[in-house]
Amino acid sequence: MSAAGDIRMQVRDLRVELAETGEQILKGVSLELRAGQIFALVGESGSGKSVTSLATMRLLPEALQITAGAVLVDGQDLFELPEASMQSVRGRRVAMIFQNAMSALNPVQTVGEQVAETLRLHTPLRGDALRRRVVQLFSEVGIPDPDSRFSFYPHQLSGGQQQRIMIAMALACEPDILIADEPTTALDVTIQEQVLNLIRELTRSRQLAVLLITHDMGVVRHTADEVGVMYRGEIIEREGVEEFFHNPKQDYSRRLIDALPDLTRFQSVAVEEPLLQLEDVKVYFPIRRGVLQRVVDHTRAVDGVSLSIGRGETYALVGESGSGKSTLGRAILNLEESSGGRIRFKGEDIGALSRRAMLPYRKLIQVIFQNPFSSMNPRLTVGEIIAEGMVSLGMGLSAGQREERIGQLLDRVQLRREYRNRYPHEFSGGQLQRIAIARALAVEPELIICDEPTSALDVSIRAEVLGLLQELQREFGVSYLFITHDLSIVPSLAHHVGVMQAGKLVEQGSAEQILTAPRHPYTRALLKSVPRLDRA
Amino acid sequence: MWELDAKPVLLWSDALVFMLVIVLCTFFYRLRNDPQTRERWSQVFSSRLGMVTFTIIMVYVGIALLDSLHFRRALASPAGVETTEVFYDNKVTSVLDLMLDGMGDRYERTYSAPLALKSFEKSDMKDEHGNLVRDYEWLEHAGRHLASPADKWPDLLRLTGIALAWGLAAAALVVGLQWVLLRGSAYPWYASWLVQAVVICFMVWLVSVSHYYHVLGTDQGGTDVAYQSLKGIRTGVLLGTLSTLVMLPIAVTLGVMAGYFKGWVDDVVQYLYTTLSSIPGILLIAASVLLFQVYIDLNPDYFAVGMEKADARFIALCFILGLTSWSSLCRLIRAETLKISQLGYVQAAHAFGVSHRRILGRHILPNVVHIILITFVLDFSSLVLAEAVLSYIGVGIDPSMGSWGNMINDARTELSLEPAVWWTLAGAFFFMFMLVLAANLFSDLVRDAFDPRSGSGRSGA
């Protein structure tokens, strides 16, 4: 093994184009990977970071074409190798792990067999020795009971374990270089931390040269030695990690860093009259079994949640995927039937209202969904989309007044009035989310349920949308129930925070109290994995 | 010039097909502003293959429509009888028959090979001395103008030359007009124009040569095979479209209801289509057609002319095919509706208190239209093929109505004759193959453009 800090892979002036139109995707990317160090390539979606990683391994889809550049490994340019020799480089010298382990693993092959395949391709190991090596790799990456896991299929493992299998597969032939493309994005924050630690340890112990591709500045802060910021196909800034976070040179880099939470400033808690009160709300889904499909048990999606949201207040409901937070939101909107408890809005119980009786409350409680692309009918114009609620809830407006109001709303969410005649597919995610906000505001609601409204957006745009939401709150005094998995956006936004786990609200309190002095161990675990600056 | 002494006849199938044309036109007219639909259609038509296949399909549809304008000719009053009453021919003629200029009226006694002058089989006849001889008979409508049989090929060449000249002139006129209108367009219209020119030349040639020869020979009954093949077009096209038209409302209504309301509605719909699809389709169709035939046979007085009886059976067949084949489309629409119901915009509509009817009409139906369209185009070709099989089994089109299936059915043993009679099968094969191939290729393009799943699943940055 060579000494730490040696250059293991050098990418020089890599250029990639769209084969059909000749549009430039990468405009001359250069970087070096050094033994025992992690180089983090950060950027938002579409910046070209994944293309860079695939191009170095010559794994680009046919629509993309490498037009110039070189990738040197041990003085050998990979772009000059014939495809057959390239196959002995992949997996042997340079290994990769991908974002979504569930889909990146072959669903009908046992995980042991998939790891063994790498070894079979590049080493003479066979039979028992091969199996022993795989089991050893499994235990190295921290898979419990590795011997029996050999014959498991990917779907039988948890997301974190699947990603560990991917890592075992990548490390099987002891490569010098590891390319990790968003290895933790699909994982819950607590698992994310464990996987990143594993990658970090292995980098040190095996003197790996790692290219880590991510959009998450927190991940960079935790794991990387060197950072490259990618923007529109170019690396606009390259720096050691300490220097980068304390003294970013580019505006764009600063914006990315600023999106990290600041745990020193919180929203002051104002005690107000309660607008929405939940008392022991339950949402159960029946589990049916047996010949007659009798209900044998229930999935307790929401299991006795009580909380209260005041007028003009933001309540952040935090939890990992599957914790029941979105189901609770749907129950409040009466889109899901609640199985027990009371949902009081301005003192009235709205939990058991019929479709018709619910109508007057529809005006007062509105919703913004996570995925802006699927939350608008692609066949309606923006104007028609915003007008829908006004028409169906009978705001008592004439057609002319309605048009005028649409214009005002578009102004308010900082979009041009002419956009009303355009169709959703012409807009970016951030713009669509503004339209969704305008649609919700159109009926003058008092409570808006925001179901992960920013999780599909890039960080720089996320900040703008959140800023807009806060402005509107000050202006109209509307309350938010803000459902999110991302604790990092909470401090600047929420007055109160509730933490949900497996359908139960395990802890709630003011934002400051939850984020600085959490009591429940789960909250602490969540909080520990939140990336932030002040830890440095 | 022919006098327009004629009485129009509107068969039920004519009425239905023109209604379908109107429905389709308004449908596409209303969709003209929809951005997604426009984009997808332009994807279909920006390929040369799309243009060519669409033009071919349109030619077939055009011929089918011309063949659907029916009338009965007025008969000339018998000489010496003074009457103001006009009698009409019992035979129903179509505009296409007029344009083919009597092609269907030139019967021979029996088989004759393509472009032959004499009959295919020997028959007894008398020579000029009145002796009975057994020889190949001269055809009644082939080569009568020739001085000697040896002149046949030069004469054909001459006819072809004249026909091509006329054809090219006509094509130039048609294409030239379009060129003036469409020259700035980004679509590859030239591919379509080429097809149009070829079709026009071919038709002009066919009609003009048919005056003197049987281009594709004659069949056992002595009918011109080329004429029969052309008459088969209407049957094929109408069956392919009308059956789908019957099926669509059932499949769409049930599918959307099941996917949207779920619960017991879904259970009932699922039960219905599982039951229906578990019955062997061909038996169900056969049984239904036979039962309808029994009804026709027992109530002969409902139908004025023979053609109406055949037409009733044809319509019944369309309905039966439609009623028995909705299950697969229904399943697709149900699945898509289930998916759409979960999407944000439907949920948002619920949150806005939008009524069920409005959600179905505004949010769900417009977003399953692409499935309907794909099915419409895909099913077309399989229905055309199915017609041939059903006619073979004996539960298809009425034998008196021209169809490719009936042609194949009548001719299926002719290949085993010595020498083989191949032209009837060849005629049916060619006209059917061209239509089905064009429809299949076109449906592939439509599916690629409209089905998000079939798009190239490329992964990128």
Place this chain on the structure above:
Amino acid sequence: MLAYIIRRLLYAIPILVGVNLLTFTLFFVVNSPDDMAASQLGDKYVTPAAIENWKRKNGYDKPLFLNDSATGLATLTDTIFFTKSVRLFAFDFGRSESGRDITTDVSTRMWPSLAVALPSFALGIWVNICVALMVVMFRGTSLDRWAVFVFVALMSISYLFYIIGGQYLVAKQWMLVPISGFDPDFKPWKFLILPVLVSVLSGIGSGARWYRTLFLEEAGQDYVRTARAKGASELRILFRHILPNALIPILTGVVVLIPSLFMGSLLIESFFGIPGLGSYMLDAIRSQDFAIVRSMVFIGSILYIFGLILTDISYTWADPRVRLS
């Protein structure tokens, strides 16, 4: 698993009842037994007496649903519905209009059907997979595009032409095999070659095209990229990763057809003179023997439902992700 199968079997009962009601409505309500008798007897012989006679002979001289003249349970059982439809559930098919025992006919005729249908089915799938794999190996090239065009062209030819063409070329021109016929004792394979060949050939167009799309769909999946990143060759990826995954939809798509193989093929059997259930049905349709058609509808539905259950079971067997509940 067992509970699941039992539930599916129970679910089959209402479906079969539905099938039965539907066919009963078609055969006895839309057209009364009188109409049927009239058309069976032919125009010349239609007299009220002849109709009554025909109805009595064939057991249609009873009320449809309720027999008021009978007593006790017989009010329900001594009806057309009970004798003609309900008894199908006991696999009692009764006699055809021409007086033959349908059960015997079916049990002797299903074997020739199977002899043609089973090899056609198995060979067809194998050939289609091979052809599709070959095409997929050349994906993205002009060879692939031309292959797709050829598939579509093959699909566009009517099934009848495959049979007629096959008989003309192979049997008449080249005289390699008999044109038609079937002899279970004397070299039956000689009679089977052509029908099997024709059905395999006619299926290539649609089959290989469908399998090609399935293969391509799998080729775009993430795990294929993973395999490539491991250093696996394209051939290995195709056979070790894409093929096993694509076999799941292929397998489960064709399993539903397996029980129906007993029914044979209408066209193949009639053209090649094979005395199977296919030609049995065709003869029944042509002679308007509704007793046979009714029985075959019932048998066909049972086989189809059985195929659906088999499909579900094959899913659990082929795909480790699926567990029935």
